[in-house]
Amino acid sequence: MDRIRSIIAYYRRRSPVTPLWHHGLLMVAVIALMIGARVTFAPWMPLFWPLLIWYIVFSLHFLLVRSLTANDDWADERADKIRRHAYDFQHVKDIYIKPTNFEEPTFPYENPDEKP
Numbered sequence: 001m002d003r004i005r006s007i008i009a010y011y012r013r014r015s016p017v018t019p020l021w022h023h024g025l026l027m028v029a030v031i032a033l034m035i036g037a038r039v040t041f042a043p044w045m046p047l048f049w050p051l052l053i054w055y056i057v058f059s060l061h062f063l064l065v066r067s068l069t070a071n072d073d074w075a076d077e078r079a080d081k082i083r084r085h086a087y088d089f090q091h092v093k094d095i096y097i098k099p100t101n102f103e104e105p106t107f108p109y110e111n112p113d114e115k116p
Contacts, residue, residue, distance in 0.1 A: 016065045027058055 011019050031051060038045050 016068050020062060020065045023058060023061055027054055030054070 034045065034047055034050070038047060
């Protein structure tokens, strides 16, 4: 039990990306071992479901780490990057000048029968 607590304490002292890298490396190693075992001495061993479950857990872990590291600085950097790589520069400039509002658009003719 003390060994598990020491492992948990180790990862709490590290950045959130460290357990993600360790989890990914462990996943790759286990996948290699499972495929090697299936090819050599255990052709009956299932691969799909264990790997799918582990992939889903790894994906959720990745999304959790990415969401925990997002902050205002990251959002500002991401917005600047999107603005720098925008293809429609005039549209971006228009947003800066007059931000989008959610008002109902006005039409010159309310009734289609009122056309001149």
